Amino acid sequence: MSTEAQVPVESPTEANGRPKPTPELLQKMNAYWRAANYLTVGQIYLKDNPLLEHPLTLADIKPRLLGHWGTTTGLNFIYTHLNRLIVERDLDMIYIIGPGHGGPGIVAHTYLEGSYSESYPAIEQNKDGMKRLFRQFSWPYGIPSHVAPETPGSIHEGGELGYSVLHAYGAAFDNPNLIVACIVGDGEAETGPAATSWHSNKFLNPVRDGAVLPILHLNGYKIANPTVLARIPEEELLDLFRGYGYEPFTLTGNDPMTMHAEMAEVMDTIVDRIHAIQKAARVEGDTERPRWPMLILRTLKGWTGPKEVDGKPVEGTWRAHQVPLDGLAKNPEHVQLLEEWLKSYRHDELFDENGKFRAELADIAPKGRRRMGMNAHANGGLLWQPLKMPRFQDFAVEVPHPGSSLSEATRVLGKFLGEVMKCNLDSNNFRIFGPDETASNRIDDGYVVSGKTWLDKQLPVDVSLSPTGRYMEILSEHMCQGWLEGYLLTGRHGFFSCYEAFIHIIDSMVNQHAKWLKTTREITWRKPIASLNYLLTSHVWRQDHNGFSHQDPGFINHLVTKKSEIVRIYLAPDANCLLSIGDHCLRSRNYINLIIAGKQPAENWLTMEEAIKHCTAGLGKWEWASNDNGGDPDVVMACCGDVPTLETLAAVTNLREDYPDIKIRVVNVVDLMTLEPQSEHPHGIPDEDFNNLFTKNKPVIFAFHGYPMIVHQLTYRRTNHDNIHVRGYKEEGTTTTPFDMCVLNNIDRFQLAYDAIRRIPRFADQKDAAYQRYTEQIQRHKLYVSENGEDLPEVRDWKWTL
Amino acid sequence: MSTEAQVPVESPTEANGRPKPTPELLQKMNAYWRAANYLTVGQIYLKDNPLLEHPLTLADIKPRLLGHWGTTTGLNFIYTHLNRLIVERDLDMIYIIGPGHGGPGIVAHTYLEGSYSESYPAIEQNKDGMKRLFRQFSWPYGIPSHVAPETPGSIHEGGELGYSVLHAYGAAFDNPNLIVACIVGDGEAETGPAATSWHSNKFLNPVRDGAVLPILHLNGYKIANPTVLARIPEEELLDLFRGYGYEPFTLTGNDPMTMHAEMAEVMDTIVDRIHAIQKAARVEGDTERPRWPMLILRTLKGWTGPKEVDGKPVEGTWRAHQVPLDGLAKNPEHVQLLEEWLKSYRHDELFDENGKFRAELADIAPKGRRRMGMNAHANGGLLWQPLKMPRFQDFAVEVPHPGSSLSEATRVLGKFLGEVMKCNLDSNNFRIFGPDETASNRIDDGYVVSGKTWLDKQLPVDVSLSPTGRYMEILSEHMCQGWLEGYLLTGRHGFFSCYEAFIHIIDSMVNQHAKWLKTTREITWRKPIASLNYLLTSHVWRQDHNGFSHQDPGFINHLVTKKSEIVRIYLAPDANCLLSIGDHCLRSRNYINLIIAGKQPAENWLTMEEAIKHCTAGLGKWEWASNDNGGDPDVVMACCGDVPTLETLAAVTNLREDYPDIKIRVVNVVDLMTLEPQSEHPHGIPDEDFNNLFTKNKPVIFAFHGYPMIVHQLTYRRTNHDNIHVRGYKEEGTTTTPFDMCVLNNIDRFQLAYDAIRRIPRFADQKDAAYQRYTEQIQRHKLYVSENGEDLPEVRDWKWTL
Secondary structure (H helix, E strand, C coil): CCCCCCCCCCCCCCCCCCCCCCHHHHHHHHHHHHHHHHHHHHHHHECCCCCCCCCCCHHHECCCCCCCCCCHHHHHHHHHHHHHHHHHHCCEEEEEECCCCCHHHHHHHHHHCCHHHHHCCCCCCCHHHHHHHHHHECCCCCECCCCCCCCCCCCCCCCCCCCHHHHHHHHHCCCCCEEEEEEEECCHHHCHHHHHHHHHHHHCCCCCCCEEEEEEEECCECCCCECHHHHCCHHHHHHHHHHCCCEEEEEECCCHHHHHHHHHHHHHHHHHHHHHHHHHHHCCCCCCCCCCEEEEEECCCCCCCCCEECCEECCCCHHHCCCCCCCCCCCHHHHHHHHHHHHCCCHHHCECCCCCECHHHHCCCCCHHHCCCCCHHHCHHHCCCCCCCCCHHHHCCCCCCCCCCEEEHHHHHHHHHHHHHHHCHHHCCEEEEECCCCCCCCCCHHHHCCCEECCCCCCCCCCCEECCCCEEECCCHHHHHHHHHHHHHCCCEEEEEEECHHHHHHHHHHHHHHHHHHHHCCCCCCCCCECEEEEEECCHHHCCCCCHHHCCCCHHHHHCCCCCCCEEEEECCCHHHHHHHHHHHHHCECCEEEEECCCCEEECCCCHHHHHHHHHHCEEECHHHCCCCCCCCCEEEEEECHHHHHHHHHHHHHHHHHCCCCCEEEEEECEHHHHCCCCCCCCCCCHHHHHHHHCCCCCEEEEECCCCHHHHHHHCCCCCHHHEEEECCCCCCCCCCHHHHHHHCCCCHHHHHHHHHHHCHHHHHHHHHHHHHHHHHHHHHHHHHHHHCCCCHHHHCCCCCC | CCCCCCCCCCCCCCCCCCCCCCHHHHHHHHHHHHHHHHHHHHHHHECCCCCCCCCCCHHHECCCCCCCCCCHHHHHHHHHHHHHHHHHHCCEEEEEECCCCCHHHHHHHHHHCCHHHHHCCCCCCCHHHHHHHHHHECCCCCECCCCCCCCCCCCCCCCCCCCHHHHHHHHHCCCCCEEEEEEEECCHHHCHHHHHHHHHHHHCCCCCCCEEEEEEEECCECCCCECHHHHCCHHHHHHHHHHCCCEEEEEECCCHHHHHHHHHHHHHHHHHHHHHHHHHHHCCCCCCCCCCEEEEEECCCCCCCCCEECCEECCCCHHHCCCCCCCCCCCHHHHHHHHHHHHCCCHHHHECCCCCECHHHHCCCCCHHHCCCCCHHHCHHHCCCCCCCCCHHHHCCCCCCCCCCEEEHHHHHHHHHHHHHHHCHHHCCEEEEECCCCCCCCCCHHHHCCCEECCCCCCCCCCCEECCCCEEECCCHHHHHHHHHHHHHCCCEEEEEEECHHHHHHHHHHHHHHHHHHHHCCCCCCCCCECEEEEEECCHHHCCCCCHHHCCCCHHHHHHCCCCCCEEEEECCCHHHHHHHHHHHHHCECCEEEEECCCCEEECCCCHHHHHHHHHHCEEECHHHCCCCCCCCCEEEEEECHHHHHHHHHHHHHHHHHCCCCCEEEEEECEHHHHCCCCCCCCCCCHHHHHHHHCCCCCEEEEECCCCHHHHHHHCCCCCHHHEEEECCCCCCCCCCHHHHHHHCCCCHHHHHHHHHHHCHHHHHHHHHHHHHHHHHHHHHHHHHHHHCCCCHHHHCCCCCC
16 A cells, blocks of 8 residues: 555546436445345344245344444445445545444445455355354354444444544545545534544645545434434534534435435535545645535434334434334234335345345445455554664663663653654654643654644744644544554554543543454454554653642553453653663554653663663562672562652662661562463463562562552462552642652652561561651651752752662 | 522613723723732742842742743633623622633632632731742642642632533533633643533523533643644634534734723623523523523733743743743843743732732722632532432332342332432432433433423424433533533532443543542532432443443442542442432432442342341341351352342352252442451451451352452452452453353353352362363353354243242
8 A cells, every 4th residue: 555645536527527327326326225224134133034035933033133223224325325436436445434333234335345255254145144144243152233343344343432533534644545434423423532533634634644534424313312413503513514624515315316316426526525635735735724525414313214113203213223123022013014124125136046146236336455345454454564663772871870860761762752753754654642742741852853743824933843744743632542543553653642640531442442452363354453552651750740630640550451462561660661662562563552651850770781681571670779689688679660669769778778787679660560470461470480579478568650559459369469568659649849749648768668667577676766767757858848849958869879 | 599590680781881891990900910910920930029029039939830821811811801790790600710720820819809818818918928829839738730629719620621611511500690601721622522512502501500601712822732723714713613502702912901991892792692691591481592602712822921031932832831931040030030020010009018909909809709719609518408318218129039020220220310300300409411321221210300401403203302301411421521520519419320331431530520529628618519429330241232342340440549538339239229329329428429230120139128238238248148057158159240149149049059068158249348448448347347258268259240350459458368269351242142241251150150169178079070060051051142142041031049
């Protein structure tokens, strides 16, 4: 697939003689649509008798009826018309289905065009295959009811609503010759992410990117309510989409043949507009942000289905949402209605007696990779190419001795990312996403290589904005996440940096992506895609300036619930480790990689060589900070995360000064999942190694970046777990000093040192004195910061000296 | 505060002789604004010398400069103008600050109007008080940098962006005589929740509800980038807000006195419009959804601040976002610039030599409860009244024997909620929220009492829609959550039901609400508000029809990270328990109550009396299901959640049938936090009770609704924790049968029974046979469901018979 923008072939316009579709073609399209609708109803209801060769009986009907009828015929209608456009203009097109509940429709279409049988040979294009096609739908060990990873041509499940337009734009970026048709249901349109996603047009460059063809499909109802956009006055609706920067076209109707003719016409106009926009930008050098076309299509909910059931209107109402005819065992007349409904599609005109779709109809579909069910963009792993990676070691910071230099870890990573950007500029396959935080997060080094995407007006005071920028910034975590998902799912690479606390905004989106990845791993024809890489920074311990609302390390808790084959969690103790982690993540596939690292100047502990070794192991003893000399320590001081590491090492200094004969082992954890048993996570270290590192019976004082419970949760099956005492964030925070954040949450050096002493049996008699010293230290700290507004000089200037 | 809608006093309009503000008043307003701006800069920079009585030196300046200047003067400008409107028209008004980073501005204003000193007497209205006011800001143990719970007049932190308009509408519902001014920054406007929140106007009834006065404040930049809405063509912007259904007014400018005059004029027009709309609806009976006014205000970012620093433009750019002058210790000329900047406000004209705000200026502010810092709506606990509660026992289902009847638990609760609705109709203080799922979740019984709020067009086919409905439905979890928060924070009551998986959409919002509650508990003048009540249903175990995307029980994991004094988590085993829990939650205050319960027909286990006892204890042994007869059991079969309870009881039946001498104790957990040690959560039961219930050394087979790790996490400090074996959801699911969902996740009855046998030492020799039986049972299940598409009859028809 070329990422070089072509000049769209000038299609004949009506003015210069574009032929309208002939009545014959329209009739064939209607037949094609009827076939898809027939197969849809068949999937929802039938387990046998797929061609209605004998009168329908309960024995032919599934015992449990699961599926969503209401949205589906509209989706099928659109698919049929997209097929015509693809064939007529040789378009490269994929189809994002916002109302993913309409799964059977897309399965039907990919079956009709042959994609389905090529992906699943058992579902043959004959009567037996059709029976299996029907039966497998929503059937145990069959296929899901939604547009799912199992569905050819899909990159979007659509069960959770809100992200279709974002996925569509993500797919269109850097695919200049692709058109991404995107259906947004009027239910989905009410969600927050969908409501802002329309603004994606401000970030789509008509020269280098493809086009998105949004179709707002108003069928008027959700599960149980009318929809907002279907009921506001037409003029408001048009204003809204003009306001979003589109040129809205509208089409409303229910008579099939009229609708086919009008739909063909409006879709021709829309594709003409798209090509004209691309030509103006690519050939004529027009630099103004274009007003892309979009379609507002109004059809009946449950169009072509039962008009009335049990005396209540169904077609055109919310009652058509799921299964319009239910309780068939108790209502024999419903069996009759179902048969009439199925027969209304005149399936014998569509399929021959062997159940094969008639050739003259099959013939109007696109062929080969042009079929939307076979488009490689919807199986991104097929197009995936590794990034060209610079040597991350070249970006290493010098560390003559542990703690002897300071770096802003994310800035160091940012330089490396800038070089990654540079190396891959020609490939057009790498973008960096951030909700207005890239510079704040200090990974903006690559702005000089490629700026921030900006299509609208620029002012002289602006810097680094560019229509060809590859840093994507908008103040919406939803948009960053959705674009990135669409970009990855179509075979490219990306990196998302975010303030740690606010990544929760996309908790639900990452759930869906994790589910998608988990499922695709089991589908042989789906090829691995690039990992979803998060850098969380501006983290909980350094949100002393923004305060409590910006302090939340709980994304770790969220991710550990996901399948272990999907999730990787790294907490970088310093800059060189962060480089090693960053390089690893960008090379990986099919994972969700969570990287947590600070952006403030902080101690470098490890040389590049040491960092690589440490990150490869995932955790390890820091010999230079330990003095157990191969023997048993009195205490293991463990740490995970940059600030906890700093506090631990400061505590170790204090301890070794105050208790000269104390034996301390320092263990640092980079890869959090190493803590879990091997049986639970592939990165989990063997119990023996865990015992060797953390001992079987010595106290472990564990300073953790996040909520302490996570460490207990991961280690509760380890031998020594009763002796693991974890400090971490406990929801205490406000606007204060950095060190006071540690004190408020009892993860400060004084606390950790005291924790160690009180847990070491042979120091039992020194516990009280240690407590006394601890309270004095804390009091001194509190007095000083409340007096001076900044941390104690010995804390600010503390250096590792051992 | 009356919730009876008054006819707005007809204010004199320009046409009928409304006096424009006099030049003198405008001058005073400008002085008032300068005073707020002066106090803002003072808070960000100064720790001493508040009146600049001697030349500014580094000793007067805070060592760490934390705060956000850029948004603040705009906020201050608006506050000044709202004050004028309040005074002139005796308005009841509160102020929601989307850009909550502008904390010092609101602190300044509440200080000027006297609210601040009344709330915090140490911050007197004199020089000493001013010094303390300055020093405390962003100072350790002082006040946060944002508009926070500590800020008088606020119900909105604004640190996490996106929810201001939602909070504003939530506050306006059922407060017919209130105007909620709401500032939305152009950064916030890019977020998803904000983008859909504008549609809230379709749910605001001008007769019974108050008004929201949205001000989109375009200062052009975020932290580091221009904003989308500030750069799109004006016509697009106006179309957008017309499309959202508003009448947009605009005001742009930078010259203070011109801006004051124009702002006064446009605000007068807007309030006239609001009153005209209310009058039309309340007096003339106009039923058409009105086109409410809103203002688009363009001012410079960092308006009145330094124009240029170190040769780079600052005012009007993103560089004004935080602290425009930084590094003062290293840049003596910056100290000079700061002094000039402060002096540009001519503070000596504003404050007397004692630091007291001059009376002729103070005089133009509202008085008493009309001050926005003292409006009771912004301290909702002051207005809170308990709900009138029907006897929940009257809704009990009959349970002659455990498991002898079936109920849809949420439908039973729904009837009770409907009665709650009925009892409180006259109080106008209770609403039920749901993202188009209320009927699906089966709590729609109260539709007959009060319908679903709908202001737009209705069609004959619609049911239960009403402009006076109290069921709020829109397909946006963000909107439901935001409205509800605003409603609760202003002293009312609510209930939010949601599909379990999709509540993650508002993970981040609940974080912020939890933080707000935690903080308010420590503020004496803040009074407790009603709890935030969630009913999660359509839960993971019964999403066999929608499939994998709809299966996620992780909201529990999210909530347990919050402060234990805030969070309550209840899993109802049956309908009567759900009633008892629901009643309890609706009466509680200052909590976040999470209730999880099924909606499908399921066994009733407990009589009402038993249910009350069980729910009050939070967990307990079910004697009728146990046969350990006061002695030691072989195994404890524990369960939490309705489906796990069913599977456990089915397993118990099998076990007692297959192993007649087995001694089993059944423990059911309703209140999840009882599992945690008392030291960690107030609901945690004492260790001794835990030991008595779960034994000290017997195997515990624990069937849990959610991710198994949660149970380990909560119990890891309990004596017997090594013997607790938890089954729960492990991210295995698809569209299948209900029982197969259990099998896929190994929480089915066959697995639980086998788990018990293999863990009981005295059955060691029967382990292999048990495993054999288990695998046969699973095989039989798989064969049957794949053949028949529904569960084994003995599973479907299983009844508790012991």
